[in-house]
Amino acid sequence: MNTMKNRGLLIIVxxxxxxxxxxxxxxxxxxxxxxxxxxxVRAVNTYxxxxxTSFNKHYAxxxxxxxxxxxxxxxxxxxxxxxxxxxxxVPSEYFLYYAQTLRANGEYQESKKWxxxxxxxxxxxxxRVKSFFKxxxxxxxxxxxxxxxxxxxxxxxxxFNEFGAYALNDEIxxxxxxxxxxxxxxxxxxxxxxxxxxxxxxxxxxxxxxVKIEGDVNTKEHDGPATFSxxxxxxxxSRNNYDNNKKIKDxxxxxxxxxxxxxxxxxxxxxxxAVNINNSDYSIYHxxxxxxxxxLYFTSDMPKGxxxxxxxxxxxxxxxxxxxxxxxxxxxxxxxxETFPFIHAEDETLxxxxxxxxxxxxxxxxxxVKNENDEIVNVINLGKPINSKKDDIAYYLSEDGFxxxxxxxxxxxxGGDDIYxxxxxxxxxxxxxxxxxxxxxxxxxxxxxxxxxxxxxxAYFITEEDGSxxxxxxxxEDFVLKGSKEKYQDIEKGFNSFGLEKEKELVVDLNIGxxxxxxxxxxxxxxxxxxxxxxxxxxxxxxxxxxxxxxxMVNTYSEMVIRLESHTDSRAGDDYNIALSxxxxxxxxxxxxxxxxxASRITKYEGFGETQLRNKCSNNVKCLEEEHxxxxxxxxxxxxxx
Numbered sequence: 001m002n003t004m005k006n007r008g009l010l011i012i013v014x015x016x017x018x019x020x021x022x023x024x025x026x027x028x029x030x031x032x033x034x035x036x037x038x039x040x041v042r043a044v045n046t047y048x049x050x051x052x053t054s055f056n057k058h059y060a061x062x063x064x065x066x067x068x069x070x071x072x073x074x075x076x077x078x079x080x081x082x083x084x085x086x087x088x089x090v091p092s093e094y095f096l097y098y099a100q101t102l103r104a105n106g107e108y109q110e111s112k113k114w115x116x117x118x119x120x121x122x123x124x125x126x127x128r129v130k131s132f133f134k135x136x137x138x139x140x141x142x143x144x145x146x147x148x149x150x151x152x153x154x155x156x157x158x159x160f161n162e163f164g165a166y167a168l169n170d171e172i173x174x175x176x177x178x179x180x181x182x183x184x185x186x187x188x189x190x191x192x193x194x195x196x197x198x199x200x201x202x203x204x205x206x207x208x209x210x211v212k213i214e215g216d217v218n219t220k221e222h223d224g225p226a227t228f229s230x231x232x233x234x235x236x237x238s239r240n241n242y243d244n245n246k247k248i249k250d251x252x253x254x255x256x257x258x259x260x261x262x263x264x265x266x267x268x269x270x271x272x273x274a275v276n277i278n279n280s281d282y283s284i285y286h287x288x289x290x291x292x293x294x295x296l297y298f299t300s301d302m303p304k305g306x307x308x309x310x311x312x313x314x315x316x317x318x319x320x321x322x323x324x325x326x327x328x329x330x331x332x333x334x335x336x337x338e339t340f341p342f343i344h345a346e347d348e349t350l351x352x353x354x355x356x357x358x359x360x361x362x363x364x365x366x367x368x369v370k371n372e373n374d375e376i377v378n379v380i381n382l383g384k385p386i387n388s389k390k391d392d393i394a395y396y397l398s399e400d401g402f403x404x405x406x407x408x409x410x411x412x413x414x415g416g417d418d419i420y421x422x423x424x425x426x427x428x429x430x431x432x433x434x435x436x437x438x439x440x441x442x443x444x445x446x447x448x449x450x451x452x453x454x455x456x457x458x459a460y461f462i463t464e465e466d467g468s469x470x471x472x473x474x475x476x477e478d479f480v481l482k483g484s485k486e487k488y489q490d491i492e493k494g495f496n497s498f499g500l501e502k503e504k505e506l507v508v509d510l511n512i513g514x515x516x517x518x519x520x521x522x523x524x525x526x527x528x529x530x531x532x533x534x535x536x537x538x539x540x541x542x543x544x545x546x547x548x549x550x551x552x553m554v555n556t557y558s559e560m561v562i563r564l565e566s567h568t569d570s571r572a573g574d575d576y577n578i579a580l581s582x583x584x585x586x587x588x589x590x591x592x593x594x595x596x597x598x599a600s601r602i603t604k605y606e607g608f609g610e611t612q613l614r615n616k617c618s619n620n621v622k623c624l625e626e627e628h629x630x631x632x633x634x635x636x637x638x639x640x641x642x
Contacts, residue, residue, distance in 0.1 A: 074389075151385045155205060162417060171202060172203060196224045199213065236287040250280050351366070427474065431470050567634070570617055
């Protein structure tokens with residue numbers, strides 16, 4: 001009897017355990033379905049229940065953290081990933097996820113530690129590892145761009161999602177889930193927010209002044225964001241695959257995203273059409289149209305990409321048909337997600353968001369770098385304040401390149417994604433010239449070294465024929481310029497670039513001082529007194545130059561001491577030319593003394609013949625008379641100024 005009772009109890013316990021297991025399996029299937037259909041809010045709730053019951057707890061923890069990342073909540077994912085990476089035999093990609101989440105929470109050193117663990121777990125060839133360790137310094141990867149941006153909140157954000165701002169004809173178009181004016185709100189399973197529509201407002205718009213665009217674009221599904229033709233008459237926009245009031249789904253029942261076009265007719269956006277490359281099995285979305293209307297850039301998770309989502313480009317035919325999508329390659333696309341492409345109107349620089357390249361947190365905005373063949377060879381993180389610890393997406397830059405919009409779920413917003421306006425202040429152009437301090441003539445071929453105040457060398461450059469130099473510098477910094485040239489004394493000048501937000505250029509002139517330097521300082525512009533062939537007399541044009549020397553030595557620098565050096569061209573014999581140059585030096589000396597210069601202030605006059613030619617015109621080389629003339633000269637070397 002007792003045996004029968006015990007057996008009955010065992011059967012009941014077995015049934016209860018089986019029922020519990022079946023129930024947990026059903027929950028896991030439900031959680032997986034919710035995750036895979038982008039219903040992450042619901043998936044979080046289901047995974048949390050699975051963890052409470054300890055059913056497949058380790059796996060559920062991983063997926064719960066993943067869901068929080070998809071919901072852009074790294075602060076909630078961090079503690080979970082911290083436990084996940086300590087699990088036995090955890091997949092190594094969770095070291096990467098943990099490192100990314102640490103970065104998103106500002107813990108950069110700890111992030112670096114876990115990136116090393118990911119690399120050492122057999123992932124050395126992962127491009128994210130290569131980028132991270134390229135300089136072994138995360139900050140250098142982030143701050144490759146030295147541009148300064150001033151960010152401000154716009155007045156038309158709400159507690160719902162707003163993103164994808166695009167300026168057109170003094171209006172701002174953007175996508176929002178605010179769902180105003182709809183009696184029945186349809187919520188999106190991804191984040192529990194209403195579905196997206198395309199709105200517009202003025203550049204200084206407000207919530208009250210924001211309205212849905214007129215026409216047939218907005219539907220009960222997701223619509224937006226959008227891009228426009230240069231003349232503003234054609235729009236391409238993202239939408240769930242929904243055409244003629246019919247949902248288009250894949251075999252799993254998922255409605256992917258597609259790109260649709262519309263035309264502006266009498267103020268209404270009509271004639272809505274799906275582009276020919278849309279596919280029910282994957283998404284094509286976030287379009288960006290080139291200025292000439294011949295290329296459409298977009299995001300897609302189509303097969304044979306590099307990661308989750310990649311950026312592609314298609315040609316736009318004269319009839320509106322899109323060509324075969326071309327993946328932009330491994331420099332732009334990574335094993336992560338690249339999305340929100342924006343092609344700038346002026347120079348066709350590609351901007352995009354990515355969580356696969358090294359950044360400040362989750363999605364960061366990057367810019368492409370092209371070589372002389374118009375090939376993308378690198379990408380640069382735009383740094384703060386464009387990027388933050390959270391998601392920064394949907395970059396838009398005006399045609400003049402000085403203002404734009406980004407979208408972000410960073411701390412301090414009203415809720416979800418918010419739109420921020422920015423003013424882009426490009427690098428300052430440093431311009432200047434080097435002049436001779438005595439005669440105020442420009443000096444070509446001088447070396448200019450630019451350093452920071454602490455002595456760190458930034459760059460050096462050589463002055464042009466007019467003594468000019470030019471370089472790009474950061475704003476709001478202290479600098480030092482150092483100028484030097486053979487036979488001149490070095491000069492140093494400090495300056496700064498503070499308070500110059502509205503200026504494009506900063507001009508800093510350097511005057512090379514002619515200070516006492518034994519046998520090295522050349523009196524510029526006065527070395528060119530020339531002689532006729534085989535003659536040593538002073539020509540009238542040379543007398544003009546010598547009168548300048550007399551004036552400097554008698555009236556300006558009364559204690560200047562000089563030395564004279566005379567030269568010949570290569571014609572005639574070497575000994576003859578030495579003698580001729582000595583006679584020329586003596587003629588110069590005599591002229592200066594006879595016109596008032598004290599002979600004691602000319603320490604020496606000497607001829608060097610043809611030993612110091614200024615050009616190629618040596619023995620047996622055919623040259624024009626003007627070229628030979630350059631070698632028949634006297635130079636003035638300053639020995640002492642006082």
